[in-house]
Amino acid sequence: MAALEAAAADVLADKGYEATTMTEIAARAGASIGSLYQYFPTKEDIAAHLHAAYLDQLDAALSDVDPAPIAGLIDAIFEALGSFLKAHPALATLVNRRDIDPARKLASRTALEERLGKMLAASGALPAPQIAGLAVLLLQQIKIAVMLTASGRPEDIAAIRHLKTMLHRELDALAGEAGRR
Structure with missing residues (x-):
């Protein structure tokens, strides 16, 4: 979960909220999209x-x-x-x-x-x-x-x-x- 949070923070800082995608967060964390959705069902949730x-x-x-x-x-x-x-x-x-x-x-x-x-x-x-x-x-x-x-x-x-x-x-x-x- 910490890796997902760190990846989300990095993507949000780099791209902004609107341009951030769940796919990019998962990729940056080196995790599957399913793992991300398990903890945070939406971009709004992780934000x-x-x-x-x-x-x-x-x-x-x-x-x-x-x-x-x-x-x-x-x-x-x-x-x-x-x-x-x-x-x-x-x-x-x-x-x-x-x-x-x-x-x-x-x-x-x-x-x-x-x-x-x-x-x-x-x-x-x-x-x-x-x-x-x-x-x-x-x-x-x-x-x-x-x-x-x-x-x-x-x-x-x-x-x-x-x-x-x-x-x-x-x-x-x-x-x-x-x-x-």
Whole structure:
């Protein structure tokens, strides 16, 4: 099963979701198509399985980020994200699928927002009433960074630096406001 998952991730990263076929996944794994269908009856099934596993792994990677001090939090999150995307390039393809179960999508989004909210709160530098909104904003910026990283274009990589700068400025401003209160 691990070989099938690895092959699916490779094909998805190389070809994109629409162009990926079950036949190609089986061939890349060196397995029969019947073996693939035994574990994953459809392309949607294996994509959903990988997507869920990657989101759980990303959540675990983010849990290792030290939330304090606030000044380094954004850099640490984006560093963890960059490392994760290098190890799992298929994530960019998987998050853009249109056939994601809405309930699963909401559950994953909520879990990641909660993780980010806890990290922001743990810094102790931000106003508590704004943390939930900041977590939503941060997750959306992470999603943008995933797409920009996947393209590999120099302009897109530069855009990630701008994203980080904007986030730094917003968090610094909010932390400064909270400190003056």
